[in-house]
């Protein structure tokens with residue numbers, strides 16, 4: 001069975017990214033590359049990482065006017081990523097244009113509420129303090145816009161799935177029981193996140209910053 005773990009390789013260093021991916025490749029289902037890696041290495045870096053043969057999740061979290069997001073995604077079409085992210089807060093028209101611009105085989109998923117935000121952060125930006133309400137509202141909007149799924153924390157995934165049984169649910173903020181949360185505020189263990197309805201688990205630092213990333217990935221896999 002393919003592993004539900006996508007390892008988040010957040011580094012500007014292409015050689016380091018390649019080395020980590022090569023070490024963990026047998027225990028993960030794909031590689032997630034985000035802003036840090038893309039800003040340093042661009043499309044060339046993504047192509048290099050794709051050479052490893054694992055699905056690529058391109059997590060650029062687009063959030064702009066519909067025309068700009070559509071054109072940016074069109075420019076990425078040759079990379080054919082397995083998964084691509086936009087912010088649901090960009091609105092329905094932006095999500096529709098994002099989906100229309102993406103390659104047919106690419107899942108476009110919308111970030112609902114970042115896992116680094118808690119109730120007081122939400123209040124501070126003028127949103128209702130309970131993340132559940134915001135996740136549910138944006139999940140319904142992403143579904144209406146024709147996207148493939150959403151990104152939310154393990155705490156909200158069951159509620160989101162109730163609204164969208166056929167959706168694809170990406171869960172970051174995943175931490176093994178003994179692991180440091182770092183800047184993540186809404187966290188859950190890998191096993192519990194899967195049991196709650198995650199389609200895939202995004203796990204970065206608990207694997208990439210471990211002394212032995214291969215052992216860390218294997219140990220997490222063993223809990224699933």
Ligand SMILES: O=c1ccn([C@@H]2O[C@H](COP(=O)(O)O)[C@@H](O)[C@H]2O)c(=O)[nH]1
Nearest residue numbers: 008034113114115172173202203204205
């Ligand atoms: O709400 C979100 C959306 C995306 N992310 C990304 O996932 C990884 C998590 O890395 P860790 O080291 O496991 O914390 C990272 O690349 C984020 O950009 C997220 O954390 N939360």
